[in-house]
Amino acid sequence: MYPSRFRYEAPRSLEEAIELLRLGGGEAKVLAGGQSLVPMLKLRFASPEMVVDINNIAGLDYHRVDPDGTIRIGALCRHADLENSAILHAHQPTMAAAAPVIADPIVRNRGTLVGSLCHADPQGDWASVMIALGGSIIAQGPNGRRSIPVADFVKGPFQNVLAFDELAIEAVVPAPKGVVNGGYLKLERRVGDFATVGVAIALESSSGVIIRAGIGLTGVGGTTINAIEAAKALIGGPLTAESIANAGDLAAQGAQPRTDHRGSATYKRHIVRTFVVRILDGVVESMERAA
């Protein structure tokens, strides 16, 4: 690969990294897993003056669950760490379902969840998952830290709301208030292909009644779709064949797919509906098993 010339920096602390980003004045790009940035450099779609490689900053490769149930994922936590995570399997079924279908095994070894969110690709899986979960991003800049809900974090295709001197250091999934359920289904033409359609559903229930629901859709819009209407319709009652079908229809309506070489808009809407129903049917089964 022959990218344009750029200055390469490998800071050893967050402060140093943020100072470099400040010096870069908007012409610097952060390198974490590099699974999106490096192909863009190769194709010269991105020609930053500086690449700030954060891989030498210690203490960012964690993912953990706090005593209250909050899940925290550091900026250098790789997809593969999440795929193999006992924490997710025990605490977070939507993330546990998504982790093994992110890209392909080679990308998963290097790529990061936080980097994927920052990249803001409408075909990225994690953004849908985090939107369904009501997750947020912790950004650190020269003036300290702030928390940004993932639903507000993505401004448009490949655009996030970070200031040029801000670094996303952590993704946070808030502590659940009920029993956690959910799943992620992805239609891809081949392992490693971008999603034709991805559906993330995260539910919290109490005595079989849904008290929180989130549905995120991958690949069916200019940005990740937050299917609010579909999610809202599930809240306040149990999952029934009727409510499931209704949620599927609402999610399909909420999708804004375009016909392309991955399929027609009609087909993609149909897959959204089918996957919503399949995930929720699966949830019903697992709730019945648990009961």
Next chain:
Amino acid sequence: MSLDEIKIGGMGASRRRVEDNRFIRGKGNYIDDIVLPGMLHMEILRSPFAHARIKSIDTSKAWGIPGVRLVMTGEMMASRNLAWMPTLSYDTQAVLATDKVRFQGQEVACVIADDAYIAKDGCEAIVVEYEPLPVIVNPLQAMAPGAPLIRDDKENQHDNVVFDWEVGDKSGTERAFAQADVVSKLDLHYPRSHPSPMETCGSIADFDRATSKLTVYMTSQAPHIIRAAVAMVAELPEHMIRIVSPDLGGGFGNKVPVYPGYVASILASILLERPVKWIEDKTGNLISTGFARDVYLRGEMALRKDGKILGIRMHTDSDHGAFFSDAQPSKFKIGLMHSAFACYDIPVAHLTARGVYTNKAPGGVAYRCSFRVTEAMFFQERMVQAAADDLDMDQAEFRRINFVGDDDFPHRTAFGFLTDSGQYGKCLDVGLEAIGYKDFLKQKEEAKKRGRLLGIGISTMTEPLGAGNSREYDILGIKMFDSAELRVHMTGKAILRTGAKSQGQGHETTWAQIVAHELGIPADDITVEEGDTDTAPFGMGTYASRSTPVAGAAIAMVSRKIRAKARKLAAHLLEVSEEDVEWELGRFYVRSSPDRGVTIQECAMAAYTNMPDGMEPGLENNAYYDPPNLTWPFACYIATVEVDPQTGVWDVLNVVAVDDCGVRINPMIVEGQIMGGLTEAYAMASMQFITFDEEGNCIGSNYMDYLLPTAWETPGFELHEVVTPCPHHPIGAKGIGECATVGGPAAFVNAVMDALKGTGVRNIDMPLLSDRVYEALTKRRDVSGMPPMRTDDV
């Protein structure tokens, strides 16, 4: 006592690949590993438009970049009469565009610089002013009245038709159709794909002013043809040209043609008197170098009610891109398309073929096949399944009653090929038994009651491979023979060189096994070398599964010449007359006294130290082999699938392959070839194609969009064999490199179509992406026809 042939790595030994010793250690010597002193780097600027007039090219900024040594444009090439070059199909192709660009990715300018980064910067600094023209992306548009003329550079070219060609018996076929009980029709498309070897194309041209010698290291499957072409086109003396094809990271037909990058790097080296390296990037390889397929079929079959095929009618429309540079060695315009139906006893057939220019990349190549055989066999087996369905006959039984019988060889096909051997029915039986045909049919009916869609697809075919014989096959007039040169050293070790060129086939391993079989010299004692025109004997290279059928035969023949001389040496050493000497593997002995003998190694020593009076010293020879016929392997591939009616996603349940490629030299390598071929077949059926939008933008210009299968989704394969030795090949072998790629796709497609049987869907064009299957199922109609990229319901 005779040697154990398997122990010495002879025929039938699954000997480990000797070349892998260096490959798995990262010690291969690929084109980009080669670094010469003073070497410069070349990058190519490509057209963003599929069809546009070039109004101006401003290279001044590029010349201004420090480290840029040379900027070449079409105008500059034209001043040296090199703006256009001849193609392997007797057309012309632009080296660098002068008048207009005719496909997206066409070569417009080159920058030669101190390193590849600077060269790329230089390309970005070139300003080209284009005037976009209307674009043609399929044969329908190409043939439409008033279509823009793509090849306005050619005198006497008034439309976009490249050729019209026909073969067979037109009136006889019409009579057969008139008598038919049923006529089965099927329109099909074999989509455009790209062979996409992992290693892209590249070259290092090194012109030495002091010696006037031009050395070109290049990624070529046929280095000798390149030398001949350079000598003839560039009018350089042939002895002053050395083409070296180093280790190749795959070829699959993509590395047969001559590409503009090679030519430009050669000219640059001559002008700059320094070595110039050009390494194509992946996108450049996918959008500009030899694609494959892209043929539409109108197929018709005349049938008798009892299932007998009475006649075949085929018409093909093939899309050749902007320049007719098909890399094919036959005299037939549409390659070996008319090898279709060779395994069936068909009384009469007629094929018409039209080729057209479009604003797509040129360079039709035989992607892992003999030219157009892949399309031929796919069309054949899809038509066979449709016919069986139309007659409501069992698809296995329909094949069986139409097969050429075991005792009917040699058999002249309706299109004129001569097949020489086969046990087609036996292969089919082995396949049906292995897949559990009858049980599966029951299972399928049971599943159907529960709303599940199971299907089984069969593909049986014999294909002609191993070009050629010199009567019908040549490249630029050079006959399709091949060669081997064997030198046995004093100590009984040997070096073998051939005119073939391995790209991963394992020649270094298997060629030594043929020598071991013929001479009893252990395979480990034999070095195999290929690819350097200064040392290797003249040969036509490796493609079309021709290496074993042709070069492999030459190796057996040269080994026999060596053995004949060794026999004389043995007679001398044993002090008996030659007639009294008998041969067993690795040893001559006295017929009347078998204990008295000499080994081949002792004969070799004698050739240098103790030859009889009057005998020429040394033990070396060469052989040029012109095969009497193509070889005709047979195969039966069967796949079972389940289709998810809610999503259109289909999963492969089982795949059984039965291959009859004659005598197997190295069974492990043969199995590897079959597995690789089946993987590609699965890919064609399920995901792998290159398409274009209406503007002629290539969808499939990188590995995110051009889907190659990985280990994650490729199903497992169960392999079986039947062995019918090739009657005319010295060791009874046939080609095997391409059989599964050729015969495999129809098995998968037939399986999905079988699952959809009864829904009103007769055809879905490859690849059977889930959205196509879903659309067919819900709309109960075929999903097939011309691209561009579907925009059915925006």
